Amino acid sequence: MESVPRSANLPVMPPLEPMLAKAQVKVPTEAGVWSYEPKWDGFRALVFRDAGAGSDDVLLLSRSGKDLARYFPEVVQAVRAELAPRCVVDGEIVVPREIAGRTRLDWESLSQRIHPAESRVRKLSAETPAHFIGFDALAVGDRSLLAEPFRVRRRALIDAVQENTSCHVTATTEDPVLGAQWLDRFEGAGLDGVIAKRLDGPYLPGKREMVKVKHARDADCVAIGYRIHKSGDGVGSILLGLYRDDGELQMVGGAASFTAKARLSLLADLEPLRMGDDVRDGEPSRWNSAAEKRWIPVRPEKVCEVAYDQMEGNTLHGKRFRHAVKFLRWRPDRDPASCTFQQLEVPANYDLDDVLGA
Structure with missing residues (x-):
């Protein structure tokens, strides 16, 4: 676990495990129960930002608790430019690239960023810059959202992402038919499935409370x-x-x-x-x-x-x-x-x- 900046004083602080998903064969279909979203194929990251008192601390924590900031300096810059001054957001770091006239996720370019040489990371961050896709909000300002239902966290997430040049909010739908369609429609853009979250469910760190459906x-x-x-x-x-x-x-x-x-x-x-x-x-x-x-x-x-x-x-x-x-x-x-x-x-x-x- 990387050390937390001393100046950071957020209502939700590390160490913190992201909420996880359990695999199912089919997309759940109970209307009014689930929110559906694309399953992004990148590096899971919890973003902690605390700007104030002359500092702007940003921590990008992987699922295992390692700080990813040294590998993605451009994402740190994007967080400072595009997210709310004080927030904790759950999401995915991805690398989009134009391939054959279409923009899609490129796993190979993303995986190359985990490199020990700072010069190599700096070069790749300019050539194949990464983006951050937010899909949940854990805290905004002085308010922890962990106990709030996903409906509330979703609205807070939209408010927390103040620009969308390199930081984005994932699409969601409450329509189970459309959610099932996304499983096939979006694979060609480099995504690898669909996630379902309970609309009334709290954020439970480390618990497999979401549902993931991937291609078999x-x-x-x-x-x-x-x-x-x-x-x-x-x-x-x-x-x-x-x-x-x-x-x-x-x-x-x-x-x-x-x-x-x-x-x-x-x-x-x-x-x-x-x-x-x-x-x-x-x-x-x-x-x-x-x-x-x-x-x-x-x-x-x-x-x-x-x-x-x-x-x-x-x-x-x-x-x-x-x-x-x-x-x-x-x-x-x-x-x-x-x-x-x-x-x-x-x-x-x-x-x-x-x-x-x-």
């Missing part, structure tokens, strides 16, 4: 290698590939989180396909520098079905899984050559400006 998809991929589990026993992750139109097999991500029994079973499946004693270095992780990078390639002879929610990348052949995917089963009936990018569902293009204006 599956794909058949070629197993191209594996990493040994950190315990040394069995498979820790399976590296996955898809064939491009030119016949090249391209890595698109990995499946992980296996039980101890499954790790040993998967090792028995994959070890006979090892390509000699070859061990390769993988891509470095900016999130976990201690993670094992080396992986063992295997002959591309086994196909597995995996579940995933979203891809990232700006072209079909440049796409890869956004998150670690879930291994479902081996598919001995599938020819590895049939595992191509063409099986992936590509969402329709949608402009981010339309999402903000919904």
Whole structure:
């Protein structure tokens, strides 16, 4: 947890966990009960601003309690220019970019901002500036809003965001039909689902009181290698590939989180396909520098079905899984050559400006 500026004196102060969401398969439909909003795909951030007495303290806290200010200096400037002088706002830091004539969220540009070099952060903050999307107000002025229903917090949020150049208020609707439509309509702008909040619900830090509905998809991929589990026993992750139109097999991500029994079973499946004693270095992780990078390639002879929610990348052949995917089963009936990018569902293009204006 980063230290709080001594001059800060807000009615809601860190340490504070953001309110969380529990996953559901369908958007809840009880009319008059829920408020629906797009699920923004960025870095969750609690913004604390206390301007007065000759200072203007701003803290951007991640979900885990780390200060994100050094990675997003332009967001700090935007908060000082566009939010109420004294407020606590819950939201998301995102990077919008124009891609193929449309503005959409760019996860790759966002993730590059978590970099140890200040010069690199400063360069990227100018080239791909981040924005802040507010979706809840926890305090304004000297008033804590934690116990207030979301209806009240929503009105306070709109008042707290005094300009919308780089700080924005997310769209909401109380219409369950429109909320369900947003699940599909806005994915093409880089969003990854819908959030539902109870209109009469208070803000409960650390509690899974919201509902999130994300896309659920599956794909058949070629197993191209594996990493040994950190315990040394069995498979820790399976590296996955898809064939491009030119016949090249391209890595698109990995499946992980296996039980101890499954790790040993998967090792028995994959070890006979090892390509000699070859061990390769993988891509470095900016999130976990201690993670094992080396992986063992295997002959591309086994196909597995995996579940995933979203891809990232700006072209079909440049796409890869956004998150670690879930291994479902081996598919001995599938020819590895049939595992191509063409099986992936590509969402329709949608402009981010339309999402903000919904």
